[in-house]
Amino acid sequence: MTEDLYQEVLLEAAENPQNYGTLTDPDFEFQGYNASCGDKITVQLKLDSEEKVTEIAWQGDGCIISQAAMSVVSEAVKGKTLSQIQKLGLADVLGLLHFDTISPGRIKCSMLGLGSICKAIEEVA
Amino acid sequence: MSFQQNSRDDFPVLGTSVHGKPLVYLDNAATTQKPNVVIDAIANYYKQSNANVHRGVHSLSDKSTLALEEARNTITHFLGAKNQELILTRNTTEAINGVLYGWALHNLTKGDVVVTSQLEHHSNFVVWQQVCKMTGAELKVVPVNANGELDYEWLESHTQKVKLMAFTYVSNALGTVLDVQRVVSVARNVGARVLLDGAQAVAHMLVDFTKLGVDFFAFSGHKLYGPMGSGGLLVRQELLDKNEMHPWLFGGGMIAEVHADHTLFHDDPVERFTAGTPDVASAVGLAAACEYLTNIGMETVAQHEATLVAYALEKLAQIPSVEILGPLTNRVGSVSFLYAGVHAHDVAQVLDSQGIAVRSGHHCTMPLHLAHDWIATTRVSFAIYNTKADVDTLITGFEKVSQVFGK
Ligand SMILES: Cc1ncc(COP(=O)(O)O)c(C=O)c1O
Numbered sequence: 401m402t403e404d405l406y407q408e409v410l411l412e413a414a415e416n417p418q419n420y421g422t423l424t425d426p427d428f429e430f431q432g433y434n435a436s437c438g439d440k441i442t443v444q445l446k447l448d449s450e451e452k453v454t455e456i457a458w459q460g461d462g463c464i465i466s467q468a469a470m471s472v473v474s475e476a477v478k479g480k481t482l483s484q485i486q487k488l489g490l491a492d493v494l495g496l497l498h499f500d501t502i503s504p505g506r507i508k509c510s511m512l513g514l515g516s517i518c519k520a521i522e523e524v525a
Numbered sequence: 526m527s528f529q530q531n532s533r534d535d536f537p538v539l540g541t542s543v544h545g546k547p548l549v550y551l552d553n554a555a556t557t558q559k560p561n562v563v564i565d566a567i568a569n570y571y572k573q574s575n576a577n578v579h580r581g582v583h584s585l586s587d588k589s590t591l592a593l594e595e596a597r598n599t600i601t602h603f604l605g606a607k608n609q610e611l612i613l614t615r616n617t618t619e620a621i622n623g624v625l626y627g628w629a630l631h632n633l634t635k636g637d638v639v640v641t642s643q644l645e646h647h648s649n650f651v652v653w654q655q656v657c658k659m660t661g662a663e664l665k666v667v668p669v670n671a672n673g674e675l676d677y678e679w680l681e682s683h684t685q686k687v688k689l690m691a692f693t694y695v696s697n698a699l700g701t702v703l704d705v706q707r708v709v710s711v712a713r714n715v716g717a718r719v720l721l722d723g724a725q726a727v728a729h730m731l732v733d734f735t736k737l738g739v740d741f742f743a744f745s746g747h748k749l750y751g752p753m754g755s756g757g758l759l760v761r762q763e764l765l766d767k768n769e770m771h772p773w774l775f776g777g778g779m780i781a782e783v784h785a786d787h788t789l790f791h792d793d794p795v796e797r798f799t800a801g802t803p804d805v806a807s808a809v810g811l812a813a814a815c816e817y818l819t820n821i822g823m824e825t826v827a828q829h830e831a832t833l834v835a836y837a838l839e840k841l842a843q844i845p846s847v848e849i850l851g852p853l854t855n856r857v858g859s860v861s862f863l864y865a866g867v868h869a870h871d872v873a874q875v876l877d878s879q880g881i882a883v884r885s886g887h888h889c890t891m892p893l894h895l896a897h898d899w900i901a902t903t904r905v906s907f908a909i910y911n912t913k914a915d916v917d918t919l920i921t922g923f924e925k926v927s928q929v930f931g932k
Binding site for chain 1: 874887930
């Protein structure tokens with residue numbers, strides 16, 4: 401399990417996170433929070449007129465799983481509409497990370513990024 | 526130490542394996558494992574004595590009532606308290622909430638002050654934030670110095686209008702031990718009540734409630750080798766006698782007379798604070814745990830664990846990536862640390878893959894973590910069945926952490 405969990409892909413994703421940083425002029429911004437460990441993530445989005453994500457940036461500290469998941473999710477949501485993003489779930493995140501499964505204790509870590517994006521969409525919708 | 530090998534064999538779960546490796550259980554501050562005597566006591570209660578208490582004239586009910594009474598005697602004797610001073614609860618959290626509903630709401634008003642500290646578990650923190658919201662009292666938080674110790678001078682200079690001081694006896698994050706005497710003397714000078722959160726103390730040191738001189742003492746049975754769902758609140762006799770402490774759960778069992786328009790509560794505090802059917806089996810299990818520890822001797826337990834903590838501190842200090850948190854002396858039970866460049870969850874996961882169970886996160890002490898800018902920490906915590914070999918396995922376990930993350 402650990403050997404799979406900390407495979408190259410994951411370490412690479414966490415080491416060189418995609419879309420890490422901030423946007424100068426985001427359409428909306430929100431913070432995600434993992435209450436079990438205190439990990440925090442800030443995500444910013446820019447949308448086009450059809451509510452498709454054109455740009456995304458995020459920042460935060462966290463474990464490798466939450467960082468890598470946020471990295472791959474940030475790539476995956478580009479070009480998607482808000483309602484398409486809301487349909488994504490744990491299975492999609494695991495797929496992006498090339499995981500078959502994850503231990504129950506780490507589900508929160510892997511869902512921190514996507515979960516916060518979805519919550520923020522709910523709030524603005 | 527002679528009790529050691531026996532004590533390992535007493536705990537069936539320690540014979541299991543995790544990911545094909547023998548379990549090395551170092552998350553005892555979260556909950557301890559249960560010895561056979563506890564598991565058997567619970568099973569035997571259900572096999573031989575199960576009936577509701579006080580509710581019947583039949584023999585089985587008497588047997589169950591007696592089992593509860595004996596269990597209460599054993600538990601209170603173990604903690605140096607009187608039988609009637611014990612209110613059984615599900616855990617520490619429920620016990621502390623009992624002080625909120627049974628004492629604070631009746632005794633605090635706007636302008637009063639409750640003092641707690643940065644070191645507290647959320648159970649002994651959020652409750653006081655809430656009570657201040659409810660009553661208009663003010664919450665003051667004693668800062669903790671770089672060593673993880675309370676700033677007692679701060680406490681001594683912030684005593685105005687203080688009605689309650691609520692502190693943890695032993696910190697679950699840093700192992701810091703409270704200077705109870707000093708706190709009690711400050712409190713007595715200003716007429717404040719003292720609550721000790723004893724969750725991390727009871728399994729590691731001899732506790733004598735009467736000698737401590739505090740007003741409330743909360744503890745969890747499940748951290749004391751007893752069953753989940755067991756714990757208690759000790760309330761000093763004087764508060765019960767003066768009716769300063771009120772029942773906060775109402776219903777069957779706790780009453781003397783019920784009329785259509787009013788109810789008289791039971792005179793006997795034990796009855797008055799036992800609303801509804803008590804969890805007799807858990808009480809019996811917890812009593813078995815207390816007996817088990819008494820047989821080993823709490824001094825022996827304390828000595829053994831002090832050796833382990835000192836050994837762990839020594840070995841951890843030799844790993845360059847590890848930064849030990851908290852005091853280096855006068856600490857009990859838990860050792861938390863940061864691993865440079867690797868998040869605590871990732872450290873814990875790699876250790877888990879080797880059968881080593883440790884805790885990662887903020888251990889329900891967010892104010893402490895925020896004050897120090899720690900996102901998450903890793904914690905190892907010890908019990909009677911742990912050995913130096915467990916510490917050695919842990920230390921070797923870090924080699925893989927270093928391999929996987931290159932740090
Ligand atoms: C110091 C301290 N207080 C309170 C608690 C809460 O205990 P429980 O979850 O059994 O209510 C804990 C448990 O981790 C603790 O360590």
